């Protein structure tokens with residue numbers, strides 16, 4: 032790609048604001064940069080974007096169909112930066128962000144991604160292969176799931192320009208794999224399954240997440256061996272008498288997007304494998320985070336409860352759309368222990384609440400943790 036005309040682009044751009052809760056604010060100490068919205072950029076679809084879309088579909092959203100939608104062009108001049116934030120959920124379909132840096136020169140301005148406390152540094156400066164010094168530089172890009180925290184370090188010199196795309200999941204009504212049967216809630220789940228620190232939960236979490244830790248933010252999603260192991264553990268637990276096995280989704284979602292068709296990465300792989308086996312009924316629900324502390328106020332453990340259990344009084348209809356059969360109480364029977372690598376803990380943190388959103392985000396669009404509830408299929 033040729034060098035972009037920096038002066039023209041700067042003239043067309045406006046200072047970047049960001050969302051602090053439901054407010055839109057301009058605060059250069061938190062974010063300093065300029066931007067041009069997609070509507071003012073005339074970029075045609077091209078082969079590069081098509082092939083990028085294909086590979087992101089395979090790696091990040093297996094068995095789903097995605098589309099890339101240009102969102103804006105961000106311009107950072109010397110001193111420009113953007114502190115830790117998650118991108119706002121512009122729509123239910125929006126599940127990832129793709130950034131591609133244009134061919135300009137700058138110093139500093141690295142992008143840092145953070146998930147579950149693990150940081151990954153990304154230098155988006157165009158690269159010239161040393162063996163072909165006369166060739167055009169290779170542009171650099173990065174894609175991450177929504178709910179990933181990120182920040183742009185201050186640009187020390189030059190101009191950094193980045194095209195930002197929304198990765199949207201295209202809804203497919205007739206898709207078989209994504210279809211799930213809503214669980215009938217009777218509030219009497221697994222009475223004999225309410226030990227304090229379920230060791231089996233950690234077993235699942237460690238099998239399921241080992242590759243994730245190793246690869247930080249960039250995950251391998253198609254780990255069939257790990258998925259097989261998790262299925263086996265779930266079957267064993269069912270045969271030992273547990274009625275419902277529940278565990279935290281690995282990613283954050285907007286409340287309305289906690290459904291099979293919108294699952295991301297490893298959540299999608301595991302869900303589809305459970306459905307494909309034909310042995311399970313799987314349902315997904317938003318969950319709320321609960322912290323238990325000991326007598327000294329030290330945090331001891333983290334639990335999740337189904338959101339519709341907690342909010343039963345406020346929301347007469349549970350989120351499954353099915354009326355509750357019996358009044359549900361908040362009991363241990365519907366709680367599950369949150370594994371170390373779950374994103375759910377993070378969404379109740381103070382900084383998260385204060386500093387979320389590259390644009391204002393009304394409360395109903397905030398991120399939620401989700402839970403997968405797995406029962407044995409009635410034969």
Ligand SMILES: O=C(O)CCC(=O)C(=O)O
Pocket residue numbers: 105113118130142181183193195389
């Ligand atoms: O420019 C970048 O690398 C990321 C910018 C960003 O995070 C945003 O505008 O939301």
Ligand SMILES: [Fe+2]
Pocket residue numbers: 116117118181389
């Ligand atoms: Fe962002």
